[in-house]
Amino acid sequence: MRPVRSALMLAVTAALSSTASIAATPLQLKSDVFVERQVVRSDGSNAVVLEKPNMVTPGDNLVFVVRYKNIGGSTANNFVVTNPLPPAVAFNGTSDDSEVVSIDGGKSWGNLDVLRITKADGKIRAAVRTDVTHIKWNLNQPLNAGAEGKLIFRGIVK
């Protein structure tokens, strides 16, 4: 179908290229999203590459990368990064399980394997990745001036 083409695309491009630093603070936080694409190499074998997409389709595997850097002159303590999951994305884990997650919109937090969901019939079941609404990393060490790092999680387009 070919209904309305919105002017949104321009805004999207602008947003993608910007790197926001937290206003008046010495911390830089940058979010990137990549999509895994299957490509066929010249020798005929398959490979998975990460692309920066403008467009995705349901079922696509996404990789979210949050880069942080202390660009100020002093140490940041109790550094916490939170990433609310976009509604159209199902959480698909992290590479190191260093995160805690929320399944109730950020009210309560824990490792996914200890979280429980009360179903409509009153029964309780273990939470699964598709229940996750927020992901949070508590960096347990001070972030010194100039220190940087990145946090990675995976998602699937619902």
Place this chain on the structure above:
Amino acid sequence: MLVFATSQPAFAAGTIAGTDIQNIAEATYDGPSGPVTGQSNTVTIKVDELLNVTVASTDGGDVSTSPGFVGNVQKYRVTNTGNGDEAFALTANVASGGDDFDPTFQKMVIDTNNNGVYDPGVDADYIAGTNDQVISPDQSKIFFIITTTPSGVANLNRAEVSLTAVAVTGTGAAGTTFTGAGQGGGNAVVGLTTASGTASGFLAVQSVTVALTKTAVISDPFGGSRAVPGSIITYSIAANVTGSGTMNNLTITDPIPAGTAYEIGSITLQTAGLTDATDADAGNYNGTRVSVAAGNVPAGQTRTVTFKVKIQ
């Protein structure tokens, strides 16, 4: 280092095409002058339209037919398993290989009133390219293929009739992209179904035979049963349908015997009187014979016709 898990199956229809996925990370920390909160840039990705369709035959088994039967109805469900509103072009194939006969295609019909039953005169005929139906994500539409069975088919012959639905936007190998053709301004991308679906249903000729048994009862003018001029003969013709299926358009015809005269208005079917005129009721007398259209008679049932003549 990223670990690449095996890719997961796509969600049935998934996020509606044109939806924006926006991601923002937030950070908090304790700076020199207290807690600080901030946000990252926003990354926005648009969800493309995925073109997927499935077709199913929903008759629940072979559809019974008989030699020469006009108006076989076979039912198919087309489901949009993509994530955008999409029109689908349909084709019917009655000439499949490997089956016993090919019915004659009459037409394809849309279940306009969505009741799952073919309603002649209510449900609209489907004309490709003219009234291709737009189906919403995860929604279905029922279509009927109407055919005629050739007269020469044998008992238990089967015919395969298939319906194919293809996305009007386009088809192709999974991953084929139609730039800007997606709902909501994005691209349209062919999904794992190749944006094309086919399902087959079958017609099966059911064996039915009819046996006619004719009996006569004579009543003479004197209260007896002798065959003399003026005696009335009541003929009774029982048509007994046996086998499986239905005997369609069963017509019972019998000439008036020489030397007798038809008694006006004496035709009955199942003991109900019929008029002699060729009209809305099932019987008529044309001067030389009586004829009764007994309709479609299921196996195991009998239709009995009677009429009277007078010996000249």
